[in-house]
Amino acid sequence: MSDFTIMGVVNVTPDSFSDGGRYLDAQAAIEHGLELEAEGAAILDVGGESTRPGADPVPEAEELRRVIPVIEGLIARGAGARISIDTSKAAVAARALDTGATLVNDVTALRGDPDMASVVAAAGAECCLMHMLGDPRTMQDDPHYDDVVGDIKAFLEERMAFAVTAGIAEERILLDPGIGFGKTVEHNLALLRRLGEFLDLGRPVVIGTSRKSFLGRLTGRAPDERVAATVATNVLAYERGARLFRVHDVAPVHDALTVTAATVRPPWTIRTSTTE
Numbered sequence: 001m002s003d004f005t006i007m008g009v010v011n012v013t014p015d016s017f018s019d020g021g022r023y024l025d026a027q028a029a030i031e032h033g034l035e036l037e038a039e040g041a042a043i044l045d046v047g048g049e050s051t052r053p054g055a056d057p058v059p060e061a062e063e064l065r066r067v068i069p070v071i072e073g074l075i076a077r078g079a080g081a082r083i084s085i086d087t088s089k090a091a092v093a094a095r096a097l098d099t100g101a102t103l104v105n106d107v108t109a110l111r112g113d114p115d116m117a118s119v120v121a122a123a124g125a126e127c128c129l130m131h132m133l134g135d136p137r138t139m140q141d142d143p144h145y146d147d148v149v150g151d152i153k154a155f156l157e158e159r160m161a162f163a164v165t166a167g168i169a170e171e172r173i174l175l176d177p178g179i180g181f182g183k184t185v186e187h188n189l190a191l192l193r194r195l196g197e198f199l200d201l202g203r204p205v206v207i208g209t210s211r212k213s214f215l216g217r218l219t220g221r222a223p224d225e226r227v228a229a230t231v232a233t234n235v236l237a238y239e240r241g242a243r244l245f246r247v248h249d250v251a252p253v254h255d256a257l258t259v260t261a262a263t264v265r266p267p268w269t270i271r272t273s274t275t276e
């Protein structure tokens, strides 16, 4: 039994930074989700609104039109992975939860829509609270922190208290420092280096470095050439205690984390089907 969970990204958007437009068609998104599950994703994170820097907001009706058929299709096709809805709109979360999603991944940490906390609480859903400085239009405009780890820890602690007060059970909360959301390259690296400090908050830590621009700034590579850099950061994050990994490239990250987990936390399992 592995002690890590991979969340595969299913973006049903025309403008996501690394795969925009590839899975805009519901059938393509469903096939992609099933492939990610076969590669080892235990959660499929379905999103219909890009959060890349400068992204335009998507109207609720359009977001629903993008994501609901994909969730329905994944369930109809017998997906075994749990389904997460990546949204900051309460109405989208509510419909997704009714359709069969069990986790709400809200990059605004319940600040984007006043009804979001009660929707999550009423459904008894899990929710991922992520840190973002400002909003996607402005977040990369000279972000500043007194102490990036301390400031984000305090933010997540406050958001967790808010969620619990709103009726969301603490055991259903996941926390994410929000790599790339209002952070310089140095901020992202400091968060990874000191990720273990977030374990003090007592909830599972989610990390999303996949193909992000700081990896491009460091390697000079385009988004779809950042797999090795993504693997490196996820291995580092595991070693520092993260247990949920939001990625586009599930197969390589799954292999890398399998070996990392076996090394860091034995016993490991020998798979007899491998060839020498």
Ligand code: HH2
Residues within 6 Å of the ligand: 009, 011, 013, 015, 016, 017, 018, 047, 049, 050, 051, 052, 086, 105, 107, 128, 130, 176, 178, 179, 206, 207, 208, 209, 246
């Ligand atoms: N990153 C993105 C979107 N959602 N959710 C969590 N919890 N953590 C993250 O780091 C995170 C997230 C951005 O990645 P992507 O979905 O590929 O891009 P876009 O927002 O352009 O669709």
